[in-house]
Amino acid sequence: MTNPEVALLMLGLFIVLVLLGFPIAFTLLAMGVAFGYYAYFRGPIDGVSDIFNNNIFYLLNQNTYSVMENPTLVAIPLFLFMGYVVERANIVDKLFFSLYQAARNLPGSLAIAALITCAVFSTASGIVGAVVTLMGLLAFPAMANANYNKSFASGVICAGGTLGILIPPSIMLIVYSAIADLSPLRLYAAAVFPGLLLAGLYIVYVIVRVYLNPALAPRPKMEDVPPPREIYWNLLVSFVPLTVLIMLVLGSILGGLATPAEAAAMGALGGMVLAVLYRSMTWKKLKESVFLTAKATAMVCWLFVGSWTFASVFSYLGGHDIIADWVGGMALEPWQFLILAQLIIFLLGWPLEWSEILIIFVPIFLPLLDVFGVNPYFFAMLVALNLQTSFLTPPMAMSAYYLKGVLKKQIELMQIFRGIMPYLGIVILTMVLMYQFPGIALWFPDYLFGPYIP
Template sequence: MLFSLTNPEVAIFMMGIFLFAVLLGFPIAFTLMAMGIGFGYYAYYDPALMDHIFDNRIFSLFVKNTYTVMDNNVLTAVPLFLFMGYLVERAGIVSKLFFAIRLAAHRLPASMAVAALITCTLFSTATGIIGAVVTLMGLLAWPAMVKAGYDKKFASGVICAGGCLGILIPPSIMLIVYSVIAQLSPLRLFAAAIFPGLLLAGLYIAYAVGRAWLQPSIAPKPRAEDIPPRAEILKEVLVSFVPLFGLIMLVLGTILAGIATPAEAAAAGAFGAILLSWFYKTLKWQSFKESVFLTAKTTAMIMWLFIGSWTFSSVFSYLGGHEIFEHFFTSIEISTWQFLIITQVIIFLLGWPLEWTEILIIFVPIFLPLLEVFDVNPYFFAMLIALNLQTSFLTPPMAMSAYYLKGVQKKNVELMEIFAGIMPFLGIVIFAMFLMYMFPGIALWLPETLFAN
């Protein structure tokens, strides 16, 4: 059948089989490798150059891709940031932080929701692992909010939305991966993501406060007798907030100031997480071993995804798959804003069956060559993608953040209640994308200012 098709048709057929296999539940990394090697064998098949069955260029391509991933200096930061996040998660730092911010914000409407969102923002900065953030905050903040009388839907939306900020706010593993795929500076991507990340977190907090002010029954205020003296609140904030915030600023500051590469800053952050665990007297051998194991496991998954997707993308491009998309977009005579809307809608829809890693590594490279055609700043486009990927975790019926929360709360909340709670936050993400499109300086001002020379 394949030999009766043109190469571009084979490329589309290859993509269709991959999506079908993913929907059936096959492991994505190994499906990519199987598709890449299988169709690559056809693409590079040349009987005149073959002495035996394994004499095909696809095998050397696969080996070279594996070596390239192992030899990539930027990707060295991935396991170090993962280790930093897992250690912070297991050190009990987040529970102290949530308690301190909750006390400091007690005068605000929905003070516990505000505390949860700020904690999610800081914890997301330290880890960037959405499943870890939503799970931990689902065990820590969600029961506390419900016990205080908060509406379950409202509390669920806060936890799910706040937990997704990790792939946007730097130092983000997603941005490191994007920098490798798009051949962009990770420093500029980190700088570009700071204001969009803070904007989205700020919009979440504004919504929580405004909703509680208009509808006080969904987020009752804490009782006066539950609030300790101001001196005790200040002490809790200093002990819990300042060290973790200082660690984050150390990592981000050294990167943005050009003092350290992302890998070097990640190493400093990992060492700082060990010191924080020692400072809080929570550094235990068991939690240290778990952090190392989970770091190795997650890193291996990401790296195999890279190897598989690069092999897949190389074959897809060699067969002419990318040319089909480029010809389509250039032939329909659309403007820049229409191109951006079409691409973002495609990314939004892909977020239902796929995770951000597959979307970035497989599909974003299809659009990257078109940015020059439509005169789109690559860093601006990266921030649109980063914001849009938030929706892949918040859009029912495949909203993974909802399933993470449901997994830890089981019978305490229904899945439909979680879906109902996250819908307003999904609208906020789309609104943030609109704001950034109208005011590109939200993403571009800081990198242009910091790296003007």
């Protein structure tokens, strides 16, 4: 039954419960079933009441089955497994210190090395919490020992650690393709240059900031720098193998040689081969990687089941229609619609993580893209950039809490917040640049696959 008031109550109650700390996936599931029981109530059979005579249970069953059989989502556990294996292969510490040695003549060399390591590792991992945590244990002590400003160092790690949800092969883009029914290949191609642009602007900011204020990041002592031959060798054995693995995975996808799931399987196998070659593969580490992969995958799948059930009931009650009518009644220009949508997503990033925003709220805007004539892949890239802010926006900046969790008393939370604020501005600047020059996102997919035809 259509009842927009109940739909809005459902949405408001969900936000309140999330802010109170209830688990997202099961809150979605419980509210979907509870409000769905009202929406899909069929009444008694032959005058006899039957509490299970309700289509919400059929809907829940179908949504669960749809998640299990979705071929696109198969890539998620494989990419996760690849990331966990690489994390435990002791590749990242070798990569960080070799990049630091190579960038020793640049202002803020440790910070630049941390950003590049975050970009490479987070691309292989796609797990923001794991990247920020590991780099907090690895890079922050190195920067602290080099007398780097703590706030500056923490901002580098928090911002760099979020790049993996944007730069392909990204788990977030796999999820988006399943939600919006878009080609993951086009999404990957569209995300390449925005991701590299954002990472490049982070590095430029670090260089300029340290050049203007050298006290933030003192230069390394020359006696700490090994000879060039050793530096090149360290880069060869640490940076090249992991980068080649990522490029092979991404290249096979963009080249049409493999589906994302097949490429993810290649990446998982490649991660295990690298771990063996680095002599860091043990039975214990393999079991840990499998367990963490199963745990993270289960979380994502339950989030899908809960959010699709929630969204189905919300739409059936008329929630999507009332929002679409409200936006349509404002007589907005396309650019005004884009600003409004991105502002709402930005504000939602304060209390929510990217997965909840993506699965629950982005589908509200998708039917409006045709109305305003917005390219769905361009909109996807704006959303993908905007979701970076969900990790960087106080007071619920999750990357800051990940870092605080591992550093404990070494730094105050407010110091981390101050460190990440410039990177929040850089994300917004990148969104403005992409809006002014849509080719940043659309040229590469059009070049590879031809112009997009709705």
